[in-house]
Amino acid sequence: MITNTEIEKRGNQFPNHIVNFKQENDKLYFTTENGVILGLTVLRDSAIRFRYATEHAFEPDFSYAISDDVSLGYNELVVKEEVSEYIITTSKIRIHVNKSNLKVRVFDLDNVVILEDEFGFHWEENYNYGGNIVKMSKICHSGESYYGxxxxxxxxxxxxxxxxxWVTDSYAYGKDQEPLYKAIPFYVGLKQNIAYGVFFDNSFSTYFDFANEKRNVTSFWADGGELNYYFFYGPKMNQVVEAYTNLTGVPELPPLWALGFHQSKWSYYPEKKVREITSSFRKLKIPCDAIYLDIDYMNGFRCFTWDNSHFPDPKKMVKDLEEDGFKTVTMIDPGIKIDRNYWVYQEAMDNGFFCRRADGPHFKGKVWPGECKFPDFTDPKVREWWADLYKEMIADIGVKGVWNDMNEPAIMEVPSKTANLDVRHDYDGHPCSHRKAHNVYGMQMVRATYEGVKKFMFPRRPFVLTRAAYSGTQRYCATWTGDNVATWEHLWIANVQMQRMSISGYSFVGSDIGGFAEQPNGELFARWIQLAIFHPFCRVHSSGDHGEQEPWSFGDEVTDIVRKYIELRYQLLPYLYTMFYKYIQNGLPMIQSLVFYDQDDTQTHFRTDEFLFGEQILVCPVQEPNAQGRRMYFPKGKWYNYWNDDVVTGGVEKWVSAEIEQVPLFIKEGAMIPKYPIQQYVGEKEIKELVIEVYYKEGIENSTIYEDQLDGYDYKKGRYSLRRFRLRGKENELIIQQFKDGNFITSYDKFKLIFHGLPFEIGSIEVNNEVVEPKDIKLNGSNSIEVSKDFTELHITGK
Structure with a gap:
C-alpha cells in the first residue's frame, strides 16, 4: 500500500492558479494554468459532486454505483467571484474555491467549516500501468469521527x-484485516456534532486514511481513474445516509419469506439429507423458511446443472419442500468449467462472452470445477445471456432464490486470489482492465442474476444473495459478510459489520450464524442466534467439515433457546417488514448504531455493542463466554426491559442481567410494536388478529405499520396498508390516533392492544369519540383490549 509520505517524496503534482471559469446551469468548471479542471455539480442544496481532471480533459462519465432513480434539484445557487476565491452558495452550504491552488472549503450557513482541503487534489503518474494515482487529503480536526x-x-x-x-476472498479473516469482500468507499464524518458524508466513486483499488499516518489529515486515493467524489451535508447523520442512499439506490421490497430464518451448509446432499434437515425443523417446531443447496447439488460443480445421482428429481424435491413451507435457494458461481460437452461453456465460447487477457487469450482460473473461464458481466450482452440461463432453474424446477458466491472473483492457487490485472472488460462500452473492473465484477454478476431471477419469478418477487459488492449493489440483492469464524471475536465483528453496512446504505445484510469456519460450542451458537435474529438477513451457514450446525446440534437447552429466539423473529416480522419499507422510502438504515440514533451524545461516538433494530428496539448482545450479564449504555429516552417491563432512563451505562437464555432487549417508550403469531414459515397461518404491544409514554411517540400481500407487485398499484399511529400519554389518560393509507385489505379485522407501563387502571374507553362499554371491546383484565383495526382515535382514561 502506498503511503502519504511515499507519494509526497515522489513525482507529486498539484493544481496551480485558476485561469478560466464557466458555468453551465448546475455545473461549474474551474480550469488551472497547468491543465487541471475541477467540475463542481450541485445535485441538491446539500449534495455536491467534485470531479477533477488533468491534461484539460475528463474521462467519459460513467458509474455503476449511481441509481437511475436518484432525485435531483436545488432551491438556490449563487456564484460570486472574490479577489482570492470563488464562493458558491446554496440554501444549505457555502463552498469556497481558492483561485491560487484550487483548494476547497465547505461551510454551513453558520460559517462552521465542515470539510477543508489540506493538500487537496494531487496526483502522480502511475509508471507501472499508465494514468494517474489520484489523491485527496482533508484536514482532520480534533474530535472528528468517521463511520461507514x-x-x-x-x-x-x-x-x-x-x-x-479491493474486493477480496478473505477466508477466516480476522479483526482489522484488510481488505475484505466489499468495496463501499463511503464514510460519514462527524465534526462538532455536525454530520457530513463523502462518497469516492472510483472502482479501482481505493484507500482511506482516517488520521492514521498524520493525526490532523484524512485522505483517500486510488490506483487509477478520476478523483471523483460526492459531498453530503447533514447536519444529521440520517440526512447524510439518506442522501447517499438516494444517490446509489435501494432494493425492491423482498418477499416476506426472505426475512424469515434460513438454514444452509456446505453442503446438504444428497436429497435424502435435505429432506432429513427440513423434516427435523418441522418435527422440532423450529420456524424456517429457506433451505440452501451449496455447490454439491451440481454435476461436477458445473453451474446450471444438477447431479442426478444425488438429486434424481429436483423439480419434485423442490415442490415437496415448498408444500412443507421451504423455499429452495441454490448457489451459482461465476467460474464456468472448461468442458466442450458442457452447454453453458459452449454457448459462452460461441458468443465470445468470456473475459480475455491483454494479448488475446481467454483468462483461465482454477476454482471448484477445476480450470474455468469467466464471463465478462460488465458486457450488457453477457448479462442478458446470463439472466436467461436461470429459466430452467426458476421457471421450470421452481427454485425460489439464488446465491452468488466466489464472485470477487475468487481464484484458487494464485497469490492474488483473483483475476490477473491485465484481463480486459467491456465495462458497458468503456473498455478497461481488471484493475478498474475488479471491484464491480461481482456486482455486475449479481445484477444479471437479479434480472434473470426477477424475469422468471414474475409475478412473484425475486430473492438474490451476493458475497462481493460495490456501492449500489444493494439495488439488486441481499448480502452476507463472507467466511467468518466460530469465535467470540467474530461474534463482535458480526455486530459491528451489520452496523457499518447499514450506515453505508446496505441494510439487507447478515452474517453466517455460528461462524462458517471451525465449530462453535452451544453457548456461542445461542448467543449468535440472539444477535442475528435482529439482523435483516438471518441465515445459519457453515463449512460442514467440522460437524453439524443446525439449531438442534447442541443439546436440548440450546435448542430451546434457539427456538425461542427464532420464534421471536417470526413474531416481529411485521415490524421488520415495516423497517424495510422505511429503508426503501426514506433511506433509513434498518440497523442503527447509537451514534446514528443520537449523534449529540458524545458517549455514543465510540459505542460498538449496542444498536437499534429499526427505530424502537434497543439490543445489546452478550459477546463473552460464561456471562451472567453485561454493562450496556442506554441512549436518550426511556426504555422498557422487554423481559420484565422495568424502565431505564437513558444517558447512563448500567449492568443488565443476561443469563444464557436472555439477551438485553429494550423497547422505546411510546412504541407500538406489531406482532404476528408464531408460524413455522411465512404464510402458514392466516393472521386473524394483529397483536400490538403498546409501551406507555407520558408525551408523544409515533409508530408505523406497513403491510401488503407480502409478495408480488400489487403494492406498487396502491394495494398496501400503511398505518401511522400517534400515541399521546398523560397522567391519567392515553390517546392513540390512527392515520391510514393504501387500499390493501388485511386478513384480520381487529387489533389486540397489550399495554405496558400503563400508570392507571382503565376506567373508560372512547373509540372515535363514542363511549364504549369495556365488554364491547373485550377488555382483558387491565393490560389489553381488542378493538377494530379501523379506529381513528382511541381514548383511554383511568378510574
Missing amino acids: MGDKASHTNLKGKRVNN
Missing part, C-alpha cells in the same frame, strides 16, 4: 484506521 465503509472488521468509529477497498 461497508463490511470492515474493525471498530465502528474509524478514527485512526486505514482501510483498502
